[in-house]
Amino acid sequence: MKQLEDFREEIEQCVKCGACRAHCPVFGAEKHEGRVARGKVALAGAVLDGEIDLEEKVLEDMSQCLLCGSCGAQCPNKVPTDEIVAAARRRIAEQKGLSSFGKGVAAVLGRPKLMDLLAKTGGKFSSLLFKKLPEDSGLRLRFPAPFLESDRTLPPIAGKPFRDRVPEVIEGREGEPTVAFFTGCGINYMYPAIGEALLAALKFVGVTVIIPKDQGCCGLPAVSAGAQETVEKLAELNRIALTRRPVDYVVTACASCNAGIGKIYADFGGEYLPLSERIADIFVFLARHGLPEKLAALPRAAKRKKVTYHDPCHLRTQGITREPREILKALPQVDFVEMEEAGTCCGLGGTYSVYHYDTSKKIGARKAGYIGASGAELVATDCPGCIMQLQDSINHAGGKARVVHVLELLMEALPDLSKGDKSE
Amino acid sequence: MLDSRIINALREVVGKDNVTTDKADLLCYSYDATQQKFMPEVVVHPSTSEQISRIMKLANAEKIPVFPRGAGSGFTGGSLPTGGGMVVTTERMDHILEIDQDNLVAVVEPGVVTEQFQKEVEKVGLFYPPDPASLKFSTLGGNVAECAGGPRCVKYGVTKDYILGLEIVTPTGDIITTGGSTMKGVVGLDLTKLMCGSEGTLGIITKIVIKLLPLPEAKKTMLVLFDSIDGAAQAVSTIVRNKIIPATLEFMDGRTIDCVRQATDLQVPEGARAVLIIEVDGDREFLDKQAQRIAEIIKPLGVVETRIAETPAESEALWQIRRSVSASLRKVNPDKFNEDICVPRSKLPDMIRKIDQIADRHGVPIVNFGHAGDGNIHVNIMIDKKIPGELEKAERAIEEVFKGALELGGTMSGEHGVGIAKAAYIPLELTEETAAYMKKIKKALDPNNILNPGKIFLDN
Numbered sequence: 001m002k003q004l005e006d007f008r009e010e011i012e013q014c015v016k017c018g019a020c021r022a023h024c025p026v027f028g029a030e031k032h033e034g035r036v037a038r039g040k041v042a043l044a045g046a047v048l049d050g051e052i053d054l055e056e057k058v059l060e061d062m063s064q065c066l067l068c069g070s071c072g073a074q075c076p077n078k079v080p081t082d083e084i085v086a087a088a089r090r091r092i093a094e095q096k097g098l099s100s101f102g103k104g105v106a107a108v109l110g111r112p113k114l115m116d117l118l119a120k121t122g123g124k125f126s127s128l129l130f131k132k133l134p135e136d137s138g139l140r141l142r143f144p145a146p147f148l149e150s151d152r153t154l155p156p157i158a159g160k161p162f163r164d165r166v167p168e169v170i171e172g173r174e175g176e177p178t179v180a181f182f183t184g185c186g187i188n189y190m191y192p193a194i195g196e197a198l199l200a201a202l203k204f205v206g207v208t209v210i211i212p213k214d215q216g217c218c219g220l221p222a223v224s225a226g227a228q229e230t231v232e233k234l235a236e237l238n239r240i241a242l243t244r245r246p247v248d249y250v251v252t253a254c255a256s257c258n259a260g261i262g263k264i265y266a267d268f269g270g271e272y273l274p275l276s277e278r279i280a281d282i283f284v285f286l287a288r289h290g291l292p293e294k295l296a297a298l299p300r301a302a303k304r305k306k307v308t309y310h311d312p313c314h315l316r317t318q319g320i321t322r323e324p325r326e327i328l329k330a331l332p333q334v335d336f337v338e339m340e341e342a343g344t345c346c347g348l349g350g351t352y353s354v355y356h357y358d359t360s361k362k363i364g365a366r367k368a369g370y371i372g373a374s375g376a377e378l379v380a381t382d383c384p385g386c387i388m389q390l391q392d393s394i395n396h397a398g399g400k401a402r403v404v405h406v407l408e409l410l411m412e413a414l415p416d417l418s419k420g421d422k423s424e
Numbered sequence: 425m426l427d428s429r430i431i432n433a434l435r436e437v438v439g440k441d442n443v444t445t446d447k448a449d450l451l452c453y454s455y456d457a458t459q460q461k462f463m464p465e466v467v468v469h470p471s472t473s474e475q476i477s478r479i480m481k482l483a484n485a486e487k488i489p490v491f492p493r494g495a496g497s498g499f500t501g502g503s504l505p506t507g508g509g510m511v512v513t514t515e516r517m518d519h520i521l522e523i524d525q526d527n528l529v530a531v532v533e534p535g536v537v538t539e540q541f542q543k544e545v546e547k548v549g550l551f552y553p554p555d556p557a558s559l560k561f562s563t564l565g566g567n568v569a570e571c572a573g574g575p576r577c578v579k580y581g582v583t584k585d586y587i588l589g590l591e592i593v594t595p596t597g598d599i600i601t602t603g604g605s606t607m608k609g610v611v612g613l614d615l616t617k618l619m620c621g622s623e624g625t626l627g628i629i630t631k632i633v634i635k636l637l638p639l640p641e642a643k644k645t646m647l648v649l650f651d652s653i654d655g656a657a658q659a660v661s662t663i664v665r666n667k668i669i670p671a672t673l674e675f676m677d678g679r680t681i682d683c684v685r686q687a688t689d690l691q692v693p694e695g696a697r698a699v700l701i702i703e704v705d706g707d708r709e710f711l712d713k714q715a716q717r718i719a720e721i722i723k724p725l726g727v728v729e730t731r732i733a734e735t736p737a738e739s740e741a742l743w744q745i746r747r748s749v750s751a752s753l754r755k756v757n758p759d760k761f762n763e764d765i766c767v768p769r770s771k772l773p774d775m776i777r778k779i780d781q782i783a784d785r786h787g788v789p790i791v792n793f794g795h796a797g798d799g800n801i802h803v804n805i806m807i808d809k810k811i812p813g814e815l816e817k818a819e820r821a822i823e824e825v826f827k828g829a830l831e832l833g834g835t836m837s838g839e840h841g842v843g844i845a846k847a848a849y850i851p852l853e854l855t856e857e858t859a860a861y862m863k864k865i866k867k868a869l870d871p872n873n874i875l876n877p878g879k880i881f882l883d884n
Contacts, residue, residue: 015760018497022537022560031516031535032469033452033496044449057448076750160535 001228001267008048011084012079014041018082020071023346026064029362036063037071037081044084045195047091054092060331062088066349066363068313069137070132072110105131109185110230112216112237119189127345132140152357153392155190161214162192166199173206179285180210182238184257186216186384194384198282199254200414205289212241218260224350235265239275247284249280253407255383256313256350262318270362281315283323283382283406295330305333305350307409308339308366309377310390312383318341323380324406331413339374341367348389354413372399380406426465426510430486434468434510437478442469444749456496456503465492468512469862473591473599473630477513478874483596489877490595492624494534494566497558498715499762502570502623506878512628513738514565520544521631524774528636529588529605530827534629538572541634551639553574553580556839565629571621573839575672578797580704582622582839586635592627595870596821605633623841624876626869643671643705644715645739646732648722649696653677654816656698657772660796662721663702664769670713673797676699677776680749680793686750690745695728700796701746703739739865749793756789759808761818765829766838771797778828780801788814788822800838826852850881 345361589603
């Protein structure tokens with residue numbers, strides 16, 4: 001992977017105009033120049049020039065980034081601050097070692113069998129570990145765990161991970177393409193219902209689906225922690241798992257996994273490129289198969305729910321904003337309403353929210369305010385991480401909205417769609 | 425260096441978390457959009473006027489230079505800590521205190537970001553017109569200190585035209601108010617106007633009373649391509665002579681169009697050597713008529729093509745051509761000097777011709793675009809600083825551009841201010857007597873010369 005030195009030219013392209021201040025969620029919450037792209041790029045340049053060492057304050061500023069990529073996407077000179085910060089974190093890990101949490105991330109993610117075992121154990125004892133809260137409180141469950149704040153609400157761990165529930169190959173109709181489903185950790189261990197909804201959607205389309213059992217985490221949390229070796233190990237593991245059989249697409253229902261495989265693996269180049277090039281977000285895939293048009297042809301339901309959409313950063317920065325909305329707007333049981341600032345980060349940032357929960361909460365609170373103002377009953381999105389963070393933020397704000405994956409809403413309409421579909 | 429006694433005193437005023445001497449923090453407050461770097465000795469984040477008052481009293485007693493800073497997005501170095509000392513940043517004083525819909529007045533803290541303020545007032549049908557290119561991130565305090573402009577100034581005027589009153593902390597630490605929240609007010613000297621554009625040398629702005637307008641019902645955007653800059657400039661005069669004042673009248677010269685054409689896939693025909701983006705606003709029913717009228721009266725002036733947007737998306741697509749300029753310039757050369765001269769609008773073609781000659785004479789590419797409606801040209805001198813001699817060439821070209829603007833009855837800065845970037849050229853524009861008069865004001869208000877020293881005047 002690229003080293004900090006490899007970014008010298010990009011660092012010099014920062015003209016310090018300050019445009020990133022408008023787009024950085026961390027800066028919005030903290031109002032400090034060290035928290036914004038311009039400051040981090042200046043610090044990275046100063047480190048390269050030997051003007052400053054990797055002292056504590058530099059480490060702190062570099063840790064204060066969600067890697068959401070909003071700054072780079074809006075930068076007049078397209079300075080890739082998220083990549084520069086990730087390279088700086090790798091440098092910090094090399095010179096100072098991984099943080100204790102980073103070590104934990106690397107140890108667990110880098111060993112999928114251990115992760116599986118931990119999740120299964122967690123799932124088994126879920127009822128003991130989780131504190132059930134009254135239904136009317138708006139809160140779901142609290143999860144007391146090391147590194148996590150006690151006031152955070154999290155979904156329970158699934159009793160049986162998604163990949164253990166489904167066969168490895170689900171045959172589709174003849175002549176239709178073959179896709180691999182990269183489940184990601186969120187769907188596999190916490191939200192198996194999203195995976196089931198995705199399979200239902202793919203079954204409707206008629207493709208053959210392969211869900212390799214031996215796939216692992218995409219590696220994005222390890223990128224965030226600066227754990228380069230773990231990223232490389234996971235990339236190789238997933239490359240083997242996902243390319244064992246020839247597939248036309250690798251679909252994801254998690255924005256972060258999509259970016260992890262599509263962008264991070266693409267940087268490895270070579271034999272990783274065929275995998276990166278085949279990555280497709282599920283809604284981009286479904287839109288290509290004409291699903292919005294088919295949904296729009298269904299009669300509108302008498303009882304509809306007001307639904308808004310949150311853009312996950314890892315899709316928005318790739319320009320994928322239209323397709324999930326097209327599907328939502330076409331759903332017969334949905335009245336779509338656009339919220340203000342739908343495209344700003346929810347504040348999760350993977351490991352960021354563990355290190356900096358207070359700031360993460362501030363960013364989430366802002367988002368919860370926009371959700372409340374939209375009047376939506378449901379917030380739909382395309383990333384399990386965002387679902388977790390948004391629900392936590394709404395709960396803290398005392399809001400009533402529930403967060404769902406767009407696929408869960410699509411699932412409700414699929415029976416009607418299957419009845420009306422003449423292609424079968 | 426500031427000793428620990430001073431640092432501790434500052435901590436007592438604003439709390440220890442809001443005072444920093446860490447090298448990483450000092451680095452982060454050492455620059456602005458000029459890309460020059462000056463390290464401060466301490467950075468302070470106050471949150472109230474009273475805190476700033478105490479900071480200034482301490483600084484005045486100890487003779488410590490103080491550099492007020494908003495978003496640090498200025499192009500002339502107005503907020504750079506040129507003399508060490510302390511940076512006082514108002515970025516956390518970011519509350520909109522009041523929007524008075526009965527009197528069309530708002531009161532804000534200086535750290536409010538311009539666009540956020542515009543959005544809030546627009547929610548209740550009101551309008552704050554000044555729209556500097558940096559509006560998404562620059563602060564209203566900085567806008568007032570630099571008297572920011574923008575494309576809409578041709579119809580609506582600049583920042584100072586919307587400031588009714590201010591609360592400021594003086595260089596000696598007093599908190600005073602200027603003006604008020606009434607549309608009229610002639611008691612005493614007009615200190616509000618004096619403060620607008622004073623580049624943080626006379627006081628630190630801590631509250632701003634802003635005049636608002638009703639939000640125009642609609643706007644209509646048109647893009648007109650001309651075969652010469654003369655045609656575009658004549659079009660500007662023709663529109664105004666016909667008693668139409670568009671909300672914006674932006675232009676791009678031939679070299680700018682070449683950059684856009686090379687760097688993007690936006691369709692601009694080969695014959696186009698100048699572009700005007702014209703936007704009219706007001707009652708929806710009049711806009712179509714007004715746009716058609718403009719198209720008719722400028723048609724004989726070498727118009728290659730006229731595009732009129734019918735939807736907001738089409739309007740956005742037209743503006744995209746203007747927005748793509750900044751990024752496309754880097755294709756010319758990596759380093760840019762962005763000057764913002766202003767000439768009487770009828771002199772626009774003369775000035776562009778002068779600039780083209782200067783560019784040819786010195787062998788440096790100069791790309792021009794800007795606000796044709798008010799004669800404000802953004803002159804972008806593109807060089808590669810790494811090539812020996814290029815910087816000197818650019819500096820010679822800049823001086824000639826300033827002189828050229830002044831010869832045509834213009835000014836060397838329409839909206840960026842003087843800061844440190846243009847301080848050396850002040851004698852070109854201001855007479856010795858005028859400069860001396862200004863310096864006397866500064867001396868009277870800031871006897872120890874601690875507030876933003878080294879800005880505007882070299883010997884200040």
